[in-house]
Amino acid sequence: MMTTDSAVLTPIDKVLSLQSVDVFRHATTEMLAYIGSIATELRMKREEVVFLKDQLADAMYVVVRGRVRLEKEGKEVLVVGAGQSFGTWALFDDQPRLMTAVLLENTHLLKIKKDDFYDLLADHDEITPVIFKALVERVKSLIPD
């Protein structure tokens, strides 16, 4: 059963969790605090499903504590642990989920909704270039030398 509790993590704790997220790596600590302010906490039990393949993608997730298994057609693709994120592309496109996310243990997550994220970018336009910078680096890394 999915539960939300926004009072547990302090803003500093949220920043500590977000600072290792790849797409936010060029963000300053203060920008991370803004992003943390729109992140909601989820505490979920083992084997619960965060999202299913082909579901509408409307948020990204950051693991605060616990582990999440990403699988495609029953096969494990990746296991995501504390300080890591998954479903990140949901922030940038409207495609359905490519994988299913299942919890391997009781897990504490931060959820960042796409709509809230864009509202934040509108209010803090200084965040946009650092997100672009991280995305460009990621795209460049996919291009073979």
Place this chain on the structure above:
Amino acid sequence: MKSAVILLRRLLDIREHEIGRLVLMSSYLLLVIASYTTSKAVRDSLFVTKIGPAQLPYMYLLIAAVMGAVSYVYSRTVNRIGLYRLIRLTSLISISNLIIFWWMFREESAVWFYVLYVWVSIFGAITASQVWLLATHVFDAREARRVFAWIGVGGILGGILGGALTNVVALWFGTEALLLVCAGLMGITLVLLERGAHTARLRNPQPEPHSGDGQAESAQTTAKLLRQVRESRHLAMLVLLLSIAVVVEAFVDYEYKFIAKHSFGSRDQLTAFFGAITFYIGIISLMFQVVLTSRILKRFGVGSAILLLPAGLLIASLTLAAAPVLWAAALLQLIDGSFSYSIHRSGMELLYLPVPPETRNRVKGFIDMFVDRFGRAVGGGLLVLFTIAIPLSMRSISLIVAALTAAWISAAIVTKREYLHSFRLALQKKTIQPEVLQAELLDNGTVETLRRALASADEREVLYALDLLSNTHPDRWRRDIQTLIHHPSSRVRARTIAVLAEWNDASLGQDEFIRHPDYATARIAAASALSLQWTGSARACKCLDQLLRDPVPEVRQQAIRTAGQVRYEEALPLLVETLADKRLRRVAREALISYGVNIIPELVRRLNDERESHAVRMRIPKVLARMNTPQAAAALQQQLQRHPEMLAYRVLKALNRIHTTAPEITFSRELIITAISTERTEFDRLQAVARCLESSRISDVDHGRRRASAIYALLIRAVRERVNHRLERILRLLALLYPPGDIYSAYLRCISNASVRATAIEFLDNLLDSECKELVIPAIEEALEPERAAGVEHLKFISRESALQTLREGSDYWLQTIADSLVSALHAEGETFDDDYRLSRINANR
């Protein structure tokens, strides 16, 4: 007081920047008409007492002949010397002539009374037309539509003033003294002319292109016009109607003066009487124009409006026939004078509506030029016949006038029928321009004709009729609204709702409208249309106010654009507040920029107002930056050191933007050096904190320590970010004094690649003057190359407790939050800072 002015401005449908010119031109017309009516009373009184009313018919003939010659000379002169010089010359000649007349009347030579009689007629016709001609240069076509009616009120007031002056001065100082009063009034107009010509930029003569064969062209045009009048029954009736009116006017004038002459023993009493009648004519005209004309037109239509004057004259003539006494003659003159210049004129103007605009102007010119003159000549001729050749009594002449007015009434009835017929035809041919249909003057018959067109199967005809009705209050076509909003054509539906939105009609609040698929589109269209046809009227302002607060963002967006385009001052507070709305901030910013530099003081006030929303204050520097003007740059410079962290950064970025896009704008070196110096102090403070924190450590032997350690690392990172941010600000300030491209390039090299950093620092070392170098280079080295930093010696080494205390008590909220969290975590876990480690790092650095 200010709100009262705004209310008055809206009631009069004029804009603030038009008020000065309107007052100027109204005063000008007031003085000219006052001078004319006064001199006319003097002329009439002197002529009928010295020469006698029996000679008046000849004067009508003489005036018609002289006017023809004068208009020919006049049109040639205006082409040669330009309007400004001509008006000035006319005024000077008028003043000198008035003084000459005053002087000559001491001798009482008969010929001067004839000269004065003709002269006053020419003087009145020329000076009044000159004021209107000047007004067309002072106001553009759109302004003219709004303000000319109010200039006309100045004319009516001039009549009242002239009448009152005549009445008083004639009895106190004698009739002739009034000529000096007229000269004085005309003297004042010279001052107003200077101002008017300055506004209209008419000082340099602008002769019209002169055609070598003007007379031949004029003859051709006249022949063409006569053919047009013959071919159009409506135009022919108009010419007939006006011709009868001019003939009757000559008779009325004769009767009035004849009876008045025989009713007063003294010349001055007669003059005073003429003045009193002129005064009352002005009062009645004003009352009609302001209160009754539009009501009568709406209620009874154009047919009744043009019948009122002949019907009144018929009754007054029959009364005069029954009792040829002064009060009956005065009644006749009062009816003629007051109706002619109010209700009758408005009605006659409406009769031109179905006439295509290009034909209308030519026909009007033709009527002024020929019909008026011809009518006067005919009137004069008939009067010669009935008063000299076959001397008739006043009763008989009154009966002739009654017969003429009966013919006039018949012609008016036929004309009204022709008018409606022509209007329907014009509707089909779409030759009427919507803007010429003035809402307050549209009569019921016209509205009914337009309503019938709304039921047409042709979409274009319905849209055209809607356009024509758009200036008319929806109450007058409300029965059609339901049909129109369910019309099969979406364009008709949308246009209907747009027109209702322009009128801010209450029906738009009904669910049926709000849920209508075309409703939002129509309001967007209405907002857009307002910018194209902005009048600044109370109705337009109210409509725009409502659209600016519309629940649909797209409607608000268009309304904001419109407010910017028309520089709607009342929307300024709302536009500034909208800067906080992320959906509309861009369009609000563009709109604010459209207002120009006048709004800079208000923007600066809001920027400094701590009660103002933070989101709004943060957006103001960008608005100023986008203005790209020296005024905006000067205002932003003054804000450099006034604001907290992020807002100050926005101000600085705005200045950089101005400097990049408008390099010609320069900045105060003194202010910028002071700002760099302040930044450097803050940089040193943060650098000291960063070094202290970096030289300490927290042992993380268990889980709790790990959290404190993580927060500690976060704090170091945050302080470093701030140090780099300070460095960026220092370089941004530097970019206001040096080429921004050079500074930016050096900055990028400094932060990106250690291998080229030294070259960048070297480049800056060569570029900057000694003062800047001393402030900036050590900071760059300390931030980026601490091991080479020459200025490291002056950094204070502070204890970790002092460093944390500095951050917790500082104004940087974010560093404060992290430092507080760290202290809480440390207190919860016990102090485990390794001071020996810290001291060893400090020594190593030294």
